[in-house]
Amino acid sequence: MFVSCSEKNFFESHWNHPISEQGLPPLHFSTLEKNLDPKACGSCHKEQFQNWEKSYHSKSISKGFLWQKEILSSKEYQSCLQCHSPLAETKSELSVEFQTPEILNSKLHNFPEGISNPSILCASCHIRNQIRFGPPPKTNLVNNVPSNQVPHNGYIAKKEFDSSEFCKSCHTSKETGVKLNGKRLMEVYTEWEKSPFAKQGIQCQNCHMPDREHSWKGIHDKTFVQNSLQPTWNFIEKNGIYQIQAELKSIGIGHEFPTYIVPKIYLHFYAIQKNAPRILLEESVVGRFVNTQLTEEYFDTRIKPQGSHLVRFDYEPKGKLIKEFLWEIEVDPDEQYIRSFEEQLVEKGNLLSKQSKKFLQESLDTKRNSRYLLFTLSLKVPASLPQ
Template sequence: MSIGLSIVSCKKKSFLSEHWNHPLSTQRNPEVQLTHNESNLDPKQCANCHESQMKAWQSSFHAKSIGNGFLWQKTVLSKDEWNSCLNCHSPLPETKAEISETFQTIEILDSKRKHFPSGIPNPSIQCASCHIRKQIWYGPPSRNLTAKQIESLKANLPHNGYKVQEEFESSSFCQSCHESPDSGQKLNGKHLMEVYKEWEKTSFAKEGIQCQNCHMPDREHTWKGIHDPDFVRAGLQPLWSLTRTTNGEIQIDAKLKSTRIGHKFPTYLIPKVYLRFYVTNRFGKRRLIEESIVGRLVNTNLTEEYFDTRITPGNSHLVSFRFADNEKEIKTFDWVIEVDPDEHYIRSFEESLRDKGNILTDQLKKQLQLSLSEKKESRYVLFTLSLPVPVLLPQ
């Protein structure tokens, strides 16, 4: 696995500030001579040579950045707010033109017709969003060729080869969309998104482990995260024990430890993780006796933070309580850890449907309802642990 550089020079920062300088320029570039197929930026065209990346992208959230949950909000957001959201959800001006009148200029529409001749059915984060600017391709260092060799061969390579940029393997490349700007809103002294700052403070950053090492292993274009149970399980360790107190009660001590996550868990303010403890009797009936929430809870207006119990790298969320063992029928204690990846969206969308449903068009209301259903279906059980209740427990 390749590990990118943990220190970014002024030169690299200059590249990134230009690469993500919004609004981005159109792809038109009369100085670059390409064939019709090379100029076609449809991801399907890219798949001719990069099939595995295309297939991975299709299943990723980058390919779903413009969906029902995003589109219904156009009516309730101001034009400036909408266009600001598009900088990350649909970075290219050509894709923005599909969903924003602001970008339906003659220049942008001409570029869209030339570089997306079959149209843009999915105006989300595309291959070109990260890799192409003004018909010049950019990417990480080759595993087989040096940057100098690539430059010397560019006349014989498709789309004139590409310019090597080490930033593609650096966490700073992701910062533009996954970190609030310094001028962004703060709650309780924290921005709404601080994943890059969180990572900078960790041993992961000191050891040169970048976002890409976990979220793009072996350069896979999957960007797995909180919605993938196996991916999340790999970064956490649940541990617990039962002991009998001197007065006959049962002491439950549990901790959920972050072992391989390079930022606070869960990230941002959207997901919530529920640590629920049950007793199950010999008839299989389960009863909830304790619940703890891991996450950052904020109101739907994003004006007030209620709590922030997220786990920092290498640390644990602790739960400790006593249970009076008065029920002789108890067979097991069960600890169920459930992840709700879209909790904040669910709460916000339910409120919007109730308060704004009457001002939405039938189409937008349907999009909101569909997205709400999708978000509710994203919940999953991460771990289920059980401990039997013997006659004698360690004291």
């Protein structure tokens, strides 16, 4: 029998993979209540649906994911589906192993119009065995209406939905997974657990789901990242040599920045001349750089929570007329994917099916275009006074 999520360890039961099919909806449910498609949920939960629709959770099964089915073993592919498509019903759209009579029957009754997007859906987090779960209400509500007279029998309120541990199942690699230099490929929860944010009781949801917003903004959102970092710099001129110091401080990030191995942050420093091309003085990379085979780590310069990345260097103009110094901070959210996909296109492009190769190329193009300029800072060089 289904182990209720009201048991002592909610997380173990709620994220007990593979998640079982939802089964048949209660007979007294209306047609709308029986439908687990996110659009049906959006009939009442409009704001949550609209935010989810624009989020990366709704795009967890993308072309960048689908093309890889042909190069992954069955075991590897099933492992990916655990987080990218948690429901048994959505998995049946992607893998024959989940096309059992029980799962297909459940899909027929719970998704009567089919599943057009087998990604992370509302039900992936909120429904188990036809029981709805969610966080406690924001305010104390007095409600004496019988549960069978409220939509989908109401829901079971669990405080765990407001806990960082709720996100751990998908945002931290398994202990048995790949480790490089003693670190798992993804340690978001562990990084948070060791941070000052955890000690202060600040959860993942406080930043990524403010006011319970279902958009889960992250590294791809420029404004979100800008509000989490503080760049400061200055220079001192001494005997014709400029001593430049810069600091990029993490002020609102509860894990290492950037987390995981994929994004990279580039710091470029320039000298701007009058009527001449700018001069690149220094460049620095913030990130965890590993090879595409995920077998070797080359460096890890990520910023710890409330920590800083420091850059110091000297520059001697040697007769060049410098007007100002420029510091550009650029974010490449998908650097590791770009490097890996470019390599796969060369090495295995001719072995892929026409559709998979098309998906790979389109995904690569999209990820190449995700790069953006985060900050541009300038320091004017004072004009020399006459002797």
